[in-house]
Amino acid sequence: MSFHLLVDSPEFADRLLQDISGARSRVYVQAMTFDADRSGLRIARAIMDAVAPDRRVLIDTVSRYIVSDRFIYSPRNWRDEELRREWEATRNLAGRFSARGVGARITNPYGRLWRRFFARNHKKLVIIDGRISYLGGINFSDHNFAWHDMMLRVESPEVAAFLETDYLATWEGRDQSLSGSFPGIEIHLLDGRSNARSFEPVFDLLRGARESIFIESTYFALPFFDRLRDIGPGRPPTVLITSAANNWPQMRDYVPWEARRSGIDLRLYPDRLTHLKAILVDGRDLVMGSANFDFFSYSIYQEIVAVVRDPGVIAAFKERVVLPDLEKSAPYEGPVRPVRGRMRALSFRALVRLNRWLTGF
Numbered sequence: 001m002s003f004h005l006l007v008d009s010p011e012f013a014d015r016l017l018q019d020i021s022g023a024r025s026r027v028y029v030q031a032m033t034f035d036a037d038r039s040g041l042r043i044a045r046a047i048m049d050a051v052a053p054d055r056r057v058l059i060d061t062v063s064r065y066i067v068s069d070r071f072i073y074s075p076r077n078w079r080d081e082e083l084r085r086e087w088e089a090t091r092n093l094a095g096r097f098s099a100r101g102v103g104a105r106i107t108n109p110y111g112r113l114w115r116r117f118f119a120r121n122h123k124k125l126v127i128i129d130g131r132i133s134y135l136g137g138i139n140f141s142d143h144n145f146a147w148h149d150m151m152l153r154v155e156s157p158e159v160a161a162f163l164e165t166d167y168l169a170t171w172e173g174r175d176q177s178l179s180g181s182f183p184g185i186e187i188h189l190l191d192g193r194s195n196a197r198s199f200e201p202v203f204d205l206l207r208g209a210r211e212s213i214f215i216e217s218t219y220f221a222l223p224f225f226d227r228l229r230d231i232g233p234g235r236p237p238t239v240l241i242t243s244a245a246n247n248w249p250q251m252r253d254y255v256p257w258e259a260r261r262s263g264i265d266l267r268l269y270p271d272r273l274t275h276l277k278a279i280l281v282d283g284r285d286l287v288m289g290s291a292n293f294d295f296f297s298y299s300i301y302q303e304i305v306a307v308v309r310d311p312g313v314i315a316a317f318k319e320r321v322v323l324p325d326l327e328k329s330a331p332y333e334g335p336v337r338p339v340r341g342r343m344r345a346l347s348f349r350a351l352v353r354l355n356r357w358l359t360g361f
Contacts (some may be wrong), residue, residue, distance in 0.1 A: 026054035035141035036089035184310030257341020
């Protein structure tokens, strides 16, 4: 069993390309976004060129409608010829995989009248030769590769077998809720229906915190803010790093309001978006994976949540994420708008209820 924390896309892509090139039996790749741009095609070509006989790719349906982080049917975007060309190439990517002997399937169709528009498979996962696994938050596209993020490389046949079971279930169109415990890491697979139960170990960690809670997430939202407030006055110092330039405009009034009333030290990460999702409790337990710690992850997305306790990973995370990101970020000094913040919270709760009704969850 070995772990390697990979911070930002250059590290991740270089190591992943080496592993794909060296694969001899199988390469399984899953992402929510897989765009046919420079970064996405770099990974796609490596998969197509790999000598492993069993190569498969799972891509969420969202890649057929949102390209370069832009909704293709927006009137402004529809007139963008360059974006349209990338969109068409992205829609044809599955066919290009198939032509090169790579199995490709699109998960989570929107369904009739787009009833399942928000019911996404949000997992980012790679499994190679039943031995090497990658999990974390990086998708395959130029805009994702430009963001601050991380992946965890795990070399363990036991972990790979556990994750492979989930991958093959998704390949067959089945979502499942499973948990596995291995030396240095626990992994929770969320099916989009019983996520609340799967997040209980994370809430137990928060409730048991005694020294510190460090959070980095651009989309941190309810019910995670609620659970932190529920801890009460005994909660240790809590820091939340979020992006100064948030690509979800709804968060700009919501997060400062929630942070202020929750007694959280809010800090803004500058220059580029931090897509990293992590919670470090008492400097010993690192919660990471694909989940953004928001209402979608909690209620309707399929996700991977890992609790890492390996000392080497914890040390690397402190050195390569916590310390530099605290140094780069600045305390939030902007306005706090309680009315707007509360309205955003109400809209988020209504959106969750609507989606549960539409999807029949």
